[in-house]
Each structure stands twice: as structure tokens, then as C-alpha cells.
Amino acid sequence: MTSTVRRAAAFALVGSLAFAVPVFAAIDEPAFATVATAGPFLVVAAFALSVEEGTTAFELFARPGDRRDGKLYGLAGFTLAAAGLAIFTIGFGMPHHVFVGTVLLVSFGNLGAQIVRLWTTERVLATAGFVTAGAIAAAIGQFSAAWLVGVPAQVPRLAFLATSGALLAALLRAVLFQRDDPLVMAVVAMLLWLFTSLTGDISTTRIAVALGVTVVLGYASYALETASLPGMLTGVLLGLWTIVLGDYGWFAMLIAFFGIGGLAAKYRYEEKKRRGIAEENEGARGSSNVLANSLVALVAVLASAASPDFGVPSRLFLFAFAGSVAAAMSDTLSSELGGLFDNPRLITTLQVVEPGTDGAVTWQGELAGLAGAGIVAGIALLGFETMQPVGAGVIVAAGVAGMTVDSILGATIEGWLVGNQGVNFLATLAAAIVGGALAVAVGLTTL
Known part of the structure; x- marks a missing residue:
């Protein structure tokens, strides 16, 4: 010994x-x-x-x-x-x-x-x-x-x-x-x-499924170098809590963001590196990146689990969760794919700027972001029996709103008031608020 x-x-x-x-x-x-x-x-x-x-x-x-x-x-x-x-x-x-x-x-x-x-x-x-x-x-x-x-x-x-x-x-x-x-x-x-x-029921089956799925997917992300060790641990932990305290549909939205976002960061990485827009650490997401994009979603999961104790509809937090994840997906695809195209424009002035400029957007990136929000909304539509097309529309709107907030904050306050991770957090928070507010406005939280 x-x-x-x-x-x-x-x-x-x-x-x-x-x-x-x-x-x-x-x-x-x-x-x-x-x-x-x-x-x-x-x-x-x-x-x-x-x-x-x-x-x-x-x-x-x-x-x-x-x-x-x-x-x-x-x-x-x-x-x-x-x-x-x-x-x-x-x-x-x-x-x-x-x-x-x-x-x-x-x-x-x-x-x-x-x-x-x-x-x-x-x-x-x-x-x-x-x-x-x-x-x-x-x-x-x-x-x-x-x-x-x-x-x-x-x-x-x-x-x-x-x-x-x-x-x-x-x-x-x-x-x-x-x-x-x-x-x-x-x-x-x-x-x-x-x-x-938390007073909700926790089943042995759901814990076993959560551990099996999240550990396998987490190790795969580490082995494929789409996440660092801290990033992998953060993803596994969030996946466990999402399945056990939320539902499988919640997890499906979250894992779609982790998987597609991680692959998007790796896509044409060397070209992004030459253009000066590549993520650090060879595109592997660290814990700060994962948390910045997922912290609001995690709070929504916990709030949903605690909602019966406060008389608040749990579906309110479902739309907040889905909106924040849609925003994270939209922003990731918009920046990772849109950054590969020339002549980006600053969102606040529409002037052409250098690739990689904070707050710069391309029309190709905006379409990719819209598609990302659509993916999350589609998963929600398939994963929840009570989800209606109007609910999917709410999620898309929240995701696009969060992506737009991210670009505006990047062009205005990023670099002197907050960093990139802070902007990501604020954008997902804005999307969660938009998602929850729209769901209340159209009467989706009582279904």
C-alpha cells in the first residue's frame, strides 16, 4: 500500500x-x-x-x-x-x-x-x-x-x-x-x-436510466474531445438532474444542444482557427461554457420540481427551460456556422466588420440559429403529448429572442462589462423569460 x-x-x-x-x-x-x-x-x-x-x-x-x-x-x-x-x-x-x-x-x-x-x-x-x-x-x-x-x-x-x-x-x-x-x-x-x-417522487428506474445514459454520452463527449473533463462532469450532472427531476423530454432537448453544439464547434475547426473565431481548447467545452449555457435551464428544472410546493404551474418552467436551451442552441449554431461566411455585419449598426467581432452576424448564421431553435421545438413537440404547435412556436420565438439578445449584448457590453460566458448566461435568461411570458400570454401553462 x-x-x-x-x-x-x-x-x-x-x-x-x-x-x-x-x-x-x-x-x-x-x-x-x-x-x-x-x-x-x-x-x-x-x-x-x-x-x-x-x-x-x-x-x-x-x-x-x-x-x-x-x-x-x-x-x-x-x-x-x-x-x-x-x-x-x-x-x-x-x-x-x-x-x-x-x-x-x-x-x-x-x-x-x-x-x-x-x-x-x-x-x-x-x-x-x-x-x-x-x-x-x-x-x-x-x-x-x-x-x-x-x-x-x-x-x-x-x-x-x-x-x-x-x-x-x-x-x-x-x-x-x-x-x-x-x-x-x-x-x-x-x-x-x-x-x-423537494417533494416529488424519485424512482429507481429513472435514476438507473439517467446514470446509464448520461455516463455513456458524457464519456463519448470526452473521448471525442467535444468536452473537457470538467465539461463532461457538468454535462453528466445536468443530465442526471434533468431526467430525474424533469423528464426524458427535458433531457432530450438538453442532450441535443450538447451533442449538436459540440459537433458544430468541431466543424471545420482548422478553418475557424485561421479566421480567428475558433473556440479554445480545440473546441472542447469546459465547465464554464457548459454552465453559462445551461445554468438557467438547470434552475428551471429545480423550480419545476419545487413548483407543487408553491402552487406555480410546472409547465411555466418547462417553457422557460425549453426557451433557454433553444437560445443556447441558436447562438451556438449561429456563431459556429455563421462565422465561416464572409462580410459579417454588426447587429447594432449593420456595418461590415471583421469575422469574429463580438455582435457580428451573417444571414447564414441567423438561418442556422433559427434552425437550431426549430430543432429544440421539434423535440419538445415530439417529447410531450400536451405540447401543441403553438407551444413549439413559443419555443422558437424564445430561442431567436435569446440569440438576438446575445448578439446585441456582444456588440454593446461584452469585453468591458461582462465576458462571453456572462453574455451567454444573460441571453439564455432572456430567452427563458420570453418563453415563460409567451406561454402565460397564450394560456399554455394551464394545459
């Missing part, structure tokens, strides 16, 4: 102290319950800061940065974050199973990744090891915590929380700092807490 695996195993053992929360959950005295649950982690944190360099304990827990500093700051940060979440659980009512699952997810996920690295240095496989080990540990931990406090364990929901948390943690580690476990735990715990408030 290598030193990295031993260290990960030691962290996993420390993470198991999370079970103190459900064990002492029945204590009526809040102050004592807080000490009993957070205390073990605080003791380990104090121990970590007092361990001398060169001792057996130091050699077991020390990360590369700890060796430079001569202190076990990695262990101290991990345990202090866990202690803080334990206090949050006791004091503010975060579910016990969320706390246990989050801590075990991060600690055992690290162990899984280190075990995989014994055989390969391939980053995607190590990430798969983190997600698999983390999800399994989180699922077992949540089930055990629910049993300890006497709460009925809803297996599909716990499996969904475990998988979502593992994918989100892997994404955060990929785009932030690989060893920033305190921040990862905090973000994952807050999101899973939010998910526990």
Missing part, C-alpha cells in the same frame, strides 16, 4: 466520526448534543495542529503542502469543516443523513481515487473512482444514519442524493482545488439539503 492510499484510508477513518451525529441525535440538551457530535472532529483538529513533523502520525496524514509547512493543515481543515457542518446539523436542522453522506462521500471518494491511481494515471478513470467510491459510501452512510435516528429510508431518494453529491464533488475538485475538501463538503451539503426539500 502506497503512502497516498494509506493517507486516504486514514482520512476515511476520520470521516467515519460523522456517525456521532445520528448516534447522539436523540439527546434533548442542545449544548451537550453539539459537543458530542462536533467534539470528535474538533479533537482531531487540535491533534492535527499539535503533531510534530517527523512523527508517525505526521507521516500518515501529511499531504505535500503539509510537508512544506510542517503542520497537518489538510487534516485540520477537513475536520474543522466537518465539525462546522455537524454544528449546522444540530443547530439548524440539516438532515442527519445529508451530513453523514457528505463527509463519507468526500473522504471515501478520495480513497477510491487513490486506489485507481495505483494502476493508472488517466485522470478520467481516477475521477470515476472518486465518484463510484464516494457515491457508494454516501448511500451506505445515509441509509445507516436514517436507521440510527429511526427515519424511514427512501432508497431511491438516498441513491439520487449520493450520486448527485459525488458528481458535484468531483466537478468542484476538477474546477477548483483538488484538495479543497472543506469547500467541497460545504457546497455539497447545502445542495443535498436543498434536494431533500
Whole structure:
């Protein structure tokens, strides 16, 4: 066993102290319950800061940065974050199973990744090891915590929380700092807490289908180099949430954008490179690009899942979702295909400008964008029995509106107020608003 695996195993053992929360959950005295649950982690944190360099304990827990500093700051940060979440659980009512699952997810996920690295240095496989080990540990931990406090364990929901948390943690580690476990735990715990408030049914079949489809398509996008590793993780996570919290029709629209948009970015890439309009990273979409184009859609999915609790028609958010995806598709095809043609014109003045100028459009690109919105609308028309042709028209209108907003913002504020990703986000937001407003105006949200 290598030193990295031993260290990960030691962290996993420390993470198991999370079970103190459900064990002492029945204590009526809040102050004592807080000490009993957070205390073990605080003791380990104090121990970590007092361990001398060169001792057996130091050699077991020390990360590369700890060796430079001569202190076990990695262990101290991990345990202090866990202690803080334990206090949050006791004091503010975060579910016990969320706390246990989050801590075990991060600690055992690290162990899984280190075990995989014994055989390969391939980053995607190590990430798969983190997600698999983390999800399994989180699922077992949540089930055990629910049993300890006497709460009925809803297996599909716990499996969904475990998988979502593992994918989100892997994404955060990929785009932030690989060893920033305190921040990862905090973000994952807050999101899973939010998910526990959703009252909709979550089926085992839908989770299994979602995982199978999104993992296969995600790895295909990575292998074909249409997405980076963070971009792949973002796409898989969004696909999982869209299928489980939305529906297969929602996912079909989203995956159409990912697939067609990724291929469009690769289309005649060398020519685009010579013209100075090619995407960076050989056209592979990173997490920032995926999120900028999909964040509004994700919020629409979550809002739709929560809509029964607020008495808002869920179909309102379906049109907001479809409109934002149509805008992302329209803008992508408009820029990736339209940029291959000469004599683009600035949308605000109609003056001929150089290819690649922010806010420049071509009539060929506008037609490609219109076709992109039509593709999304067509998928919605086929994927939802209650979708009418007028609803498809609403989606097309929202997509074209978002594409136009993107061009206008590109010509006016991009580069000095916001960057390209910010423009993409604002354009999809505008499309979602247009889609929702038009659906309300023509009475589609009550069907």
C-alpha cells in the first residue's frame, strides 16, 4: 500500500466520526448534543495542529503542502469543516443523513481515487473512482444514519442524493482545488439539503436510466474531445438532474444542444482557427461554457420540481427551460456556422466588420440559429403529448429572442462589462423569460 492510499484510508477513518451525529441525535440538551457530535472532529483538529513533523502520525496524514509547512493543515481543515457542518446539523436542522453522506462521500471518494491511481494515471478513470467510491459510501452512510435516528429510508431518494453529491464533488475538485475538501463538503451539503426539500417522487428506474445514459454520452463527449473533463462532469450532472427531476423530454432537448453544439464547434475547426473565431481548447467545452449555457435551464428544472410546493404551474418552467436551451442552441449554431461566411455585419449598426467581432452576424448564421431553435421545438413537440404547435412556436420565438439578445449584448457590453460566458448566461435568461411570458400570454401553462 502506497503512502497516498494509506493517507486516504486514514482520512476515511476520520470521516467515519460523522456517525456521532445520528448516534447522539436523540439527546434533548442542545449544548451537550453539539459537543458530542462536533467534539470528535474538533479533537482531531487540535491533534492535527499539535503533531510534530517527523512523527508517525505526521507521516500518515501529511499531504505535500503539509510537508512544506510542517503542520497537518489538510487534516485540520477537513475536520474543522466537518465539525462546522455537524454544528449546522444540530443547530439548524440539516438532515442527519445529508451530513453523514457528505463527509463519507468526500473522504471515501478520495480513497477510491487513490486506489485507481495505483494502476493508472488517466485522470478520467481516477475521477470515476472518486465518484463510484464516494457515491457508494454516501448511500451506505445515509441509509445507516436514517436507521440510527429511526427515519424511514427512501432508497431511491438516498441513491439520487449520493450520486448527485459525488458528481458535484468531483466537478468542484476538477474546477477548483483538488484538495479543497472543506469547500467541497460545504457546497455539497447545502445542495443535498436543498434536494431533500423537494417533494416529488424519485424512482429507481429513472435514476438507473439517467446514470446509464448520461455516463455513456458524457464519456463519448470526452473521448471525442467535444468536452473537457470538467465539461463532461457538468454535462453528466445536468443530465442526471434533468431526467430525474424533469423528464426524458427535458433531457432530450438538453442532450441535443450538447451533442449538436459540440459537433458544430468541431466543424471545420482548422478553418475557424485561421479566421480567428475558433473556440479554445480545440473546441472542447469546459465547465464554464457548459454552465453559462445551461445554468438557467438547470434552475428551471429545480423550480419545476419545487413548483407543487408553491402552487406555480410546472409547465411555466418547462417553457422557460425549453426557451433557454433553444437560445443556447441558436447562438451556438449561429456563431459556429455563421462565422465561416464572409462580410459579417454588426447587429447594432449593420456595418461590415471583421469575422469574429463580438455582435457580428451573417444571414447564414441567423438561418442556422433559427434552425437550431426549430430543432429544440421539434423535440419538445415530439417529447410531450400536451405540447401543441403553438407551444413549439413559443419555443422558437424564445430561442431567436435569446440569440438576438446575445448578439446585441456582444456588440454593446461584452469585453468591458461582462465576458462571453456572462453574455451567454444573460441571453439564455432572456430567452427563458420570453418563453415563460409567451406561454402565460397564450394560456399554455394551464394545459
